Amino acid sequence: MRRQLRHLVDSGERPNITVRVVPLRVGQYAGQRGPFVCLDFAEEPSLVYIENHHFGMFLDEKDDIAAYRLALGNILNQALEPAESAELITNLAGEHE
Structure with a gap:
């Protein structure tokens, strides 16, 4: 380790x-719902990639992307x-x- x-x-x-x-003292936070990656491209639309034990999925709907960007912002606000x-x-x- x-x-x-x-x-x-x-x-x-x-x-x-x-x-x-993100320190333990924060308690529950958006990142505990599971891993995700916000993907931005110069000449293509943005995507969000989510993954769990059974599947991976790309999200391309604007509302989904906005929700994950908000979650990422919340995580970064709580992180050291x-x-x-x-x-x-x-x-x-x-x-x-």
Whole structure:
């Protein structure tokens, strides 16, 4: 587990990756409903990809996309900033040495 945590911190230092942690003290939040990805393209319409144990699905309806963008905004508002997230992960990794 320590190596995985350190890998997250190292990955977050790359220019194309941002690692943000939603702390446990937040309680329930929109991200607990399941994983999703908002996809934006230069010359194509935006999509949302959702996935669970049984299937994956692309959503292209404007209302669906708006709902997932709102959920993403709510998640990011509750998440720690990247530097705070890296510090928390580093501390957790230290507890597993």
